[in-house]
Amino acid sequence: MEKHKVLIANRGEIAMRITRACQKLDLDFVCVYTAEDAHSGHVALARELGGDIYRVSSYHDANELMAVADASEATAVHPGYGFFAEDFRLSRRVTQRERGMIFIGPSWRVIRELGDKINTKRLARSLGVPTVPGSDKPIYDEMEAEHVAQSLYEFQLSSGIAQPTIMVKASAGGGGMGIEEVQDIAMFRSVYRRIRNYALRNFKDEGVLIEQRIRDFNHLEVQIVSDRSGKNPVHFGTRNCSIQSTGHQKRVEVAPGFAPDEISYAFDAAGVLSEITEHSLALARKVRYDNVGTWEWIVTRDGRPFLMEVNTRIQVENGVSGIIASIGDREGIDIIAEQIRVGLGEPLGYSQEDISLDGVGIEYRIIAEDPAAGFTPWVGRIEKFSWKQENWLEMYTQVPTDKPYDIPTEFDPNLALGIVWGRNMEEARARGAAFLNSLVLEGSDSSGNPLKSNISFLRAKTDEILRF
Amino acid sequence: MLDISKLLEEIKQTPFDEVEIISPWCGRVSCADINEDDPVSGPCGSWLEIPGTLLASVEREHNPKPVRAPEKGRIKLIRKELEGQFIEAGTPLVTLKHFLTKQEVIQIILRQALHLFNAPERAKYYFVPEVDMKIRTAGHRSVRVNDGMDLFIMSRMKREVTLPYSGPEGLIYSVYFSHNENVGAGDPLIGVCPEELMPIVEDVVARVQAEWEEQD
Numbered sequence: 001m002e003k004h005k006v007l008i009a010n011r012g013e014i015a016m017r018i019t020r021a022c023q024k025l026d027l028d029f030v031c032v033y034t035a036e037d038a039h040s041g042h043v044a045l046a047r048e049l050g051g052d053i054y055r056v057s058s059y060h061d062a063n064e065l066m067a068v069a070d071a072s073e074a075t076a077v078h079p080g081y082g083f084f085a086e087d088f089r090l091s092r093r094v095t096q097r098e099r100g101m102i103f104i105g106p107s108w109r110v111i112r113e114l115g116d117k118i119n120t121k122r123l124a125r126s127l128g129v130p131t132v133p134g135s136d137k138p139i140y141d142e143m144e145a146e147h148v149a150q151s152l153y154e155f156q157l158s159s160g161i162a163q164p165t166i167m168v169k170a171s172a173g174g175g176g177m178g179i180e181e182v183q184d185i186a187m188f189r190s191v192y193r194r195i196r197n198y199a200l201r202n203f204k205d206e207g208v209l210i211e212q213r214i215r216d217f218n219h220l221e222v223q224i225v226s227d228r229s230g231k232n233p234v235h236f237g238t239r240n241c242s243i244q245s246t247g248h249q250k251r252v253e254v255a256p257g258f259a260p261d262e263i264s265y266a267f268d269a270a271g272v273l274s275e276i277t278e279h280s281l282a283l284a285r286k287v288r289y290d291n292v293g294t295w296e297w298i299v300t301r302d303g304r305p306f307l308m309e310v311n312t313r314i315q316v317e318n319g320v321s322g323i324i325a326s327i328g329d330r331e332g333i334d335i336i337a338e339q340i341r342v343g344l345g346e347p348l349g350y351s352q353e354d355i356s357l358d359g360v361g362i363e364y365r366i367i368a369e370d371p372a373a374g375f376t377p378w379v380g381r382i383e384k385f386s387w388k389q390e391n392w393l394e395m396y397t398q399v400p401t402d403k404p405y406d407i408p409t410e411f412d413p414n415l416a417l418g419i420v421w422g423r424n425m426e427e428a429r430a431r432g433a434a435f436l437n438s439l440v441l442e443g444s445d446s447s448g449n450p451l452k453s454n455i456s457f458l459r460a461k462t463d464e465i466l467r468f
Numbered sequence: 469m470l471d472i473s474k475l476l477e478e479i480k481q482t483p484f485d486e487v488e489i490i491s492p493w494c495g496r497v498s499c500a501d502i503n504e505d506d507p508v509s510g511p512c513g514s515w516l517e518i519p520g521t522l523l524a525s526v527e528r529e530h531n532p533k534p535v536r537a538p539e540k541g542r543i544k545l546i547r548k549e550l551e552g553q554f555i556e557a558g559t560p561l562v563t564l565k566h567f568l569t570k571q572e573v574i575q576i577i578l579r580q581a582l583h584l585f586n587a588p589e590r591a592k593y594y595f596v597p598e599v600d601m602k603i604r605t606a607g608h609r610s611v612r613v614n615d616g617m618d619l620f621i622m623s624r625m626k627r628e629v630t631l632p633y634s635g636p637e638g639l640i641y642s643v644y645f646s647h648n649e650n651v652g653a654g655d656p657l658i659g660v661c662p663e664e665l666m667p668i669v670e671d672v673v674a675r676v677q678a679e680w681e682e683q684d
Contacts, residue, residue, distance in 0.1 A: 066528070
């Protein structure tokens with residue numbers, strides 16, 4: 001493979017996984033950090049592995065990133081997830097600027113086409129792929145918003161839904177941020193205004209989407225990988241991300257998406273997994289998708305799937321698909337390394353027939369938050385963090401284990417990802433519980449109150465995994 | 469009881485601040501034509517439309533971005549050795565010796581008198597939209613607060629919650645936080661002036677206006 005230097009335009013555990021993938025592929029790398037992240041593990045790892053390190057004003061400032069790229073002579077940019085990962089303007093800028101570089105993600109045209117959930121919805125509808133009823137463009141006008149909400153409300157009533165519910169989403173949001181539901185239509189205006197103001201503050205765009213809230217569903221995903229030709233996308237199976245916080249944020253992800261061999265479902269679960277995989281691949285082929293991406297689905301209790309959106313980036317939970325995957329006799333696939341390899345122009349080098357999926361993977365997101373108080377983030381200092389190493393466990397964290405760590409308040413309070421593998425559901429659950437029981441996580445806030453985390457929530461939810 | 473004379477005397481012992489000017493961005497530095505002990509000015513004019521003295525330029529992507537003096541004062545230290553180098557965000561460029569203005573002295577003294585409402589956590593704070601609207605149109609001293617009133621939005625770790633004010637009823641006399649900037653746990657957000665404190669506040673303002681001599 002051609003020699004490259006990759007600017008890792010992200011932070012925390014994803015920056016660390018990208019750093020390790022670069023090391024694996026024998027690529028040079030550049031790490032950036034902000035003042036708040038000076039003690040993050042991603043900086044320490046870059047230092048340990050001899051990468052270039054630069055302090056920037058913000059991970060959101062593209063000019064900073066480009067300046068660092070030039071100063072360090074980087075030849076490629078990996079955006080990670082969040083920040084610029086789904087920003088087609090940055091992708092275009094990276095590739096078309098005076099000193100062009102490779103953007104390790106889909107081409108900017110693909111990001112523009114699929115990265116916007118509204119365009120995706122339109123495109124999916126044109127291909128006959130089922131999508132959630134609701135607006136297919138961002139709404140900026142309050143009267144129009146009320147009109148759409150009223151129509152959806154009446155539609156649900158006429159469909160026999162006793163408690164119609166509407167979702168109000170920040171159009172530019174993602175990752176479950178900026179979403180509220182409305183059950184009482186009289187409350188719609190105040191929720192709409194709140195989301196619009198939140199969206200403006202956080203995403204600099206006050207556009208809002210209004211959709212029918214589909215209740216009682218599972219949240220599934222299909223992991224797609226494709227090379228720059230865009231002609232031969234493959235999938236790395238499905239994931240189930242239904243265990244979430246009250247704010248619709250993922251907390252546990254499982255691969256595969258259902259376990260019809262071990263759990264009984266009221267519908268043809270294997271058929272649904274096959275259907276959403278085929279729909280996802282069809283859409284990928286249609287747009288000549290050319291990197292990694294995730295197709296997000298909801299599946300209702302009666303087994304009806306609806307495409308929600310396509311995330312044109314690597315996702316937090318990619319590792320849970322990687323841990324159950326093999327390519328030929330190569331076990332445990334690093335999807336981030338695959339992303340970088342094909343992103344830099346290497347051909348995929350294998351086909352769907354070469355990929356096999358074995359066992360069950362569970363990913364736990366370990367977060368400083370209080371599930372009993374609406375998953376409120378906890379702010380303070382971590383004093384102790386440890387776990388028992390196992391050959392069936394992968395742990396990713398930016399939190400140092402050898403010294404105290406103040407959790408920065410500028411970002412999500414995610415502390416670590418623990419990914420376990422088992423030969424079947426029963427073994428994966430047992431190993432998941434053993435992992436959570438081995439965790440030591442202690443700390444205190446500025447008033448001396450003890451650290452709050454979601455570990456007990458994760459433990460309780462382990463028994464519910466993949467049960468509809 | 470607030471001893472204004474004593475506080476004024478204390479401030480007169482060290483009537484200046486040292487302000488470290490850092491580069492807000494990464495980029496290649498060009499120092500301005502200034503030297504140590506030169507006087508500099510901060511933004512001025514009726515609408516602060518006249519920018520402060522140019523201290524340096526930091527060039528990113530062929531765009532030179534000016535770094536200017538935020539306050540009036542004198543150059544204490546300038547890092548000319550950085551000329552032409554690529555620097556990281558946060559690199560110190562200049563240290564200014566800034567003599568306190570009357571308004572700054574008033575604010576220092578009033579911190580001892582006003583009821584301070586402090587940030588419970590390190591976070592970014594915003595006034596709730598209704599209060600924000602009133603402040604934009606009529607200024608913060610037009611806002612009367614009372615115990616339990618929803619006053620702030622506290623934003624940290626991408627989550628927002630409403631934070632009610634607790635304390636005596638009064639007018640917001642001082643605001644200590646800026647838009648989109650973090651406030652540390654325990655740092656003051658606002659200073660509230662209850663009705664009975666108004667004579668003291670007026671006394672502080674009058675005394676400082678009469679007794680404090682501003683220096684260059």
